[in-house]
Amino acid sequence: MRLVIVGGVAAGTKAASRARRLDQRAEITVYQDEPEPSISECGLPYLLSGVVERRDELVARTPEKFAEKGIDVRVRHRVEKVDPEGKKLCVRDLESGEVFEDAYDRLVVATGARAVLPPIPGADLDGLFVLRFLTDADQVRGYTKERSPKRAVVVGGGYIGLEVAENLCRLGMEVSLIEAEDRVALAYGSEVAGRVENRLEDNGVNVHTGAEVEEFVGAGHVESVRFGGREIGADLVVLGVGVRPSVELAKEAGAEIGETGAIRVDRHMKTNLPDVWAAGDCVETVNLVSEKPVWVPLGDTANQMGRVAGTNAVTGEDTLEFPGLLGTGIFKVFDLGVGKTGLSEREAEDAGFETVSAAIETSDRASYYPGAQKVFIKLISDGSSGRLIGAESAGSGADKLTDICATAIWGKLAYPDLVNLDLAYAPPFGPALSPVIQAATVLSGEFERTRRGIRASE
Numbered sequence: 001m002r003l004v005i006v007g008g009v010a011a012g013t014k015a016a017s018r019a020r021r022l023d024q025r026a027e028i029t030v031y032q033d034e035p036e037p038s039i040s041e042c043g044l045p046y047l048l049s050g051v052v053e054r055r056d057e058l059v060a061r062t063p064e065k066f067a068e069k070g071i072d073v074r075v076r077h078r079v080e081k082v083d084p085e086g087k088k089l090c091v092r093d094l095e096s097g098e099v100f101e102d103a104y105d106r107l108v109v110a111t112g113a114r115a116v117l118p119p120i121p122g123a124d125l126d127g128l129f130v131l132r133f134l135t136d137a138d139q140v141r142g143y144t145k146e147r148s149p150k151r152a153v154v155v156g157g158g159y160i161g162l163e164v165a166e167n168l169c170r171l172g173m174e175v176s177l178i179e180a181e182d183r184v185a186l187a188y189g190s191e192v193a194g195r196v197e198n199r200l201e202d203n204g205v206n207v208h209t210g211a212e213v214e215e216f217v218g219a220g221h222v223e224s225v226r227f228g229g230r231e232i233g234a235d236l237v238v239l240g241v242g243v244r245p246s247v248e249l250a251k252e253a254g255a256e257i258g259e260t261g262a263i264r265v266d267r268h269m270k271t272n273l274p275d276v277w278a279a280g281d282c283v284e285t286v287n288l289v290s291e292k293p294v295w296v297p298l299g300d301t302a303n304q305m306g307r308v309a310g311t312n313a314v315t316g317e318d319t320l321e322f323p324g325l326l327g328t329g330i331f332k333v334f335d336l337g338v339g340k341t342g343l344s345e346r347e348a349e350d351a352g353f354e355t356v357s358a359a360i361e362t363s364d365r366a367s368y369y370p371g372a373q374k375v376f377i378k379l380i381s382d383g384s385s386g387r388l389i390g391a392e393s394a395g396s397g398a399d400k401l402t403d404i405c406a407t408a409i410w411g412k413l414a415y416p417d418l419v420n421l422d423l424a425y426a427p428p429f430g431p432a433l434s435p436v437i438q439a440a441t442v443l444s445g446e447f448e449r450t451r452r453g454i455r456a457s458e
């Protein structure tokens with residue numbers, strides 16, 4: 001059985017490794033157009049600043065390591081066409097330019113996503129970069145070494161833009177961040193966004209919200225950025241205005257594209273094409289709270305989906321399922337951890353929920369214990385059932401709180417369950433009552449005020 005995988009980062013290499021583990025005899029080939037497979041893209045912002053010192057630390061496994069496991073990884077090879085009837089592929093060797101045909105019995109599409117390039121005048125000037133692949137980071141690092149830029153502009157206040165802003169500051173640059181919406185970290189509510197903005201400003205980042213970039217100005221290389229009637233000097237610009245699923249190959253082969261613009265798959269990661277599965281940032285899935293199709297391009301879920309796709313492709317059966325996700329995510333900006341799971345208030349309202357929420361700021365450990373810091377947490381619940389449907393947190397220990405809440409949402413717990421959760425406590429680790437329990441108690445008060453107390457889930 002010949003299994004071919006298109007795309008060799010998180011989803012593709014996970015699918016390949018899983019397939020190999022389950023079937024020692026399958027022929028497995030991965031085509032990857034970038035020069036390296038198995039890149040930890042999540043580490044790229046930290047490579048820019050040197051927090052991650054060596055680029056090879058971000059290549060989890062080389063083609064040679066894959067070869068030891070009997071997985072043939074062909075880097076710098078782009079699959080240009082899939083013929084699902086003939087089960088054939090057209091592949092271009094990007095080094096030699098040679099185009100050849102290959103065949104498969106089963107195929108996994110793991111083509112991922114790519115950075116959006118906004119159609120702004122001057123976007124083709126030197127000194128403008130996106131950050132998606134290791135080769136992008138190489139370019140930013142090369143430019144920085146060669147030109148020693150002093151003033152950097154980051155366009156986009158999503159988590160990648162925020163991480164980049166922090167890491168350019170670490171390099172001693174004067175950093176400005178421009179965001180078209182009225183706040184950064186748009187996936188979060190205004191309380192968290194405000195805290196993020198304050199932390200940026202406290203660390204010297206000039207934050208401009210509600211301002212669209214009109215033009216990048218320069219002769220050959222970027223010299224300034226025009227936005228909202230203003231102009232600021234810039235020696236380096238990093239565009240972080242979003243990513244888009246890479247679906248063209250699958251779409252041309254006849255794969256169904258869902259309403260989010262990503263490939264539609266079933267719970268077994270199967271596309272509508274015979275013997276073709278898809279996984280990772282190129283597919284859409286279901287939000288388990290709203291039960292609506294969503295596209296959430298994240299590394300952990302790409303791995304989980306890759307495991308399911310690799311298993312089902314190699315067995316040829318519906319062995320594993322990927323049920324959907326909550327959209328749990330976390331990032332750090334300077335020393336502020338920011339996490340989210342489930343729906344924000346706005347997303348919940350868009351999905352038709354009437355919400356009841358509670359937000360508190362409390363201590364991350366016993367307030368008398370040295371080093372105690374503040375942490376914010378907001379719980380969002382469904383007003384009719386009391387079920388937790390979302391949580392946001394910012395501050396020390398946001399990771400722990402986000403994961404507790406993700407588990408609670410996954411388990412369909414309601415606020416009365418949360419009030420009585422049995423969580424670990426000792427002064428160095430937390431306050432006597434976890435911030436989750438404290439916030440759930442406030443939520444309980446909100447429900448009592450509206451006279452609709454709800455019992456713990458059965």
Ligand code: FAD
Binds near residue numbers: 113
């Ligand atoms: P990709 O990583 O996009 O890989 C797909 C590969 O397939 C690419 O190399 C692409 O070039 C190749 N390809 C596409 N088409 C073809 C073709 N026709 N032929 C051959 N090869 C092809 N996620 C988190 O969960 N947490 C984080 O903290 C986090 N931080 C991030 C920070 C940055 C700067 C970036 C860019 C991403 C971050 N992510 C994070 C997202 C995470 O990296 C992605 O979700 C994950 O890499 C997706 O893996 P994938 O295999 O689906 O797709």
